[in-house]
Amino acid sequence: MQDWEMLLQDDYLEIAGRKFKSRLIIGSGKFKDFQQTKEVLEASGAEIITVAVRRVNITDPTKENLLDYIDPNKYLILPNTAGCYTAEEAIKTAMMAREATGINWVKLEVIGDKKTLLPDMEETYKAAKFLVKEGFVVLPYIFDDPVYAKKFEDIGCAAVMPLAAPIGSGLGLQNPYNLIFIKEAVSVPVIVDAGIGSATDIPPVMELGVDGILTNTALAEAKDPIKMAVAMKYATIAGRLAYLAGRMPKRTYAVPSSPTKGIPFKN
Amino acid sequence: MPKIILNGEERKIPREMTVMELLEEIGVKFREIGLAVAINEEVVPKSEYTTRKVKEGDKVEVVQLVGGG
Numbered sequence: 001m002q003d004w005e006m007l008l009q010d011d012y013l014e015i016a017g018r019k020f021k022s023r024l025i026i027g028s029g030k031f032k033d034f035q036q037t038k039e040v041l042e043a044s045g046a047e048i049i050t051v052a053v054r055r056v057n058i059t060d061p062t063k064e065n066l067l068d069y070i071d072p073n074k075y076l077i078l079p080n081t082a083g084c085y086t087a088e089e090a091i092k093t094a095m096m097a098r099e100a101t102g103i104n105w106v107k108l109e110v111i112g113d114k115k116t117l118l119p120d121m122e123e124t125y126k127a128a129k130f131l132v133k134e135g136f137v138v139l140p141y142i143f144d145d146p147v148y149a150k151k152f153e154d155i156g157c158a159a160v161m162p163l164a165a166p167i168g169s170g171l172g173l174q175n176p177y178n179l180i181f182i183k184e185a186v187s188v189p190v191i192v193d194a195g196i197g198s199a200t201d202i203p204p205v206m207e208l209g210v211d212g213i214l215t216n217t218a219l220a221e222a223k224d225p226i227k228m229a230v231a232m233k234y235a236t237i238a239g240r241l242a243y244l245a246g247r248m249p250k251r252t253y254a255v256p257s258s259p260t261k262g263i264p265f266k267n
Numbered sequence: 268m269p270k271i272i273l274n275g276e277e278r279k280i281p282r283e284m285t286v287m288e289l290l291e292e293i294g295v296k297f298r299e300i301g302l303a304v305a306i307n308e309e310v311v312p313k314s315e316y317t318t319r320k321v322k323e324g325d326k327v328e329v330v331q332l333v334g335g336g
């Protein structure tokens with residue numbers, strides 16, 4: 001019998017020449033403590049974890065640091081520019097992130113609206129263009145807009161990260177067609193970021209053929225984040241395998257699955 | 268005593284000092300990964316922490332990596 005590891009042995013998420021076995025990326029925000037973050041990361045099988053850049057609290061410089069719990073040699077620590085509302089802020093934050101992580105990868109976020117946290121595509125585009133020229137591996141968080149997705153690819157972004165639904169909303173997949181169009185429009189990886197509410201939201205997204213999933217709040221706000229992390233690990237694998245297996249066509253009416261001939265007691 | 272703006276707040280430091288000395292002064296542990304410093308909005312590479320001086324009126328940002336999505 002073949003299990004998933006054998007079936008997916010040559011299947012990788014490849015970003016900027018770096019290969020990842022897991023197609024699940026997790027965010028490290030809002031967990032109970034760093035120990036839980038570490039346990040969730042290990043349980044999820046993810047190889048990429050996002051982090052934020054924030055001022056050190058000078059009145060009480062924390063002795064504990066997230067980096068004491070996550071080994072940067074084992075995981076890709078992907079800094080974000082969360083909280084930035086202009087290209088200029090995002091660029092400055094990315095520069096600090098590069099110095100803090102020692103790598104030139106950035107999950108670029110430029111938010112346009114506090115209530116919905118939807119991205120400001122114009123500012124995101126400006127920042128992406130600048131950062132790519134500066135040598136960054138840029139993964140922009142974008143609206144599920146296939147036209148813009150292509151523009152981000154054209155300026156040299158290493159992947160695009162369209163939303164499934166607003167950040168932290170847990171609404172799950174809202175517009176499958178736009179994600180299909182994005183997947184058709186670009187050849188860089190498409191990583192669906194934001195909107196996942198539970199492990200069960202993942203397979204329908206992965207089955208569209210997208211390359212990966214990023215989730216944070218659905219893990220941190222689960223009653224049991226470790227169980228959710230394991231569920232998400234297998235949900236991502238299930239969705240990927242379902243995509244590779246290819247689904248049957250959808251039909252309006254029923255088709256019997258048992259033979260229609262030789263039914264007993266029939267004249 | 269030079270006055271600087273540290274993470275958005277005014278602060279007096281005993282004298283002009285290097286970035287490394289400032290970190291010690293404010294109780295922030297140096298770490299190769301997980302920490303970054305900018306002076307007047309320009310990132311200071313870690314290789315310059317023992318030479319680059321923090322002076323009167325400088326705007327200093329000291330950041331770390333924290334949990335985030």
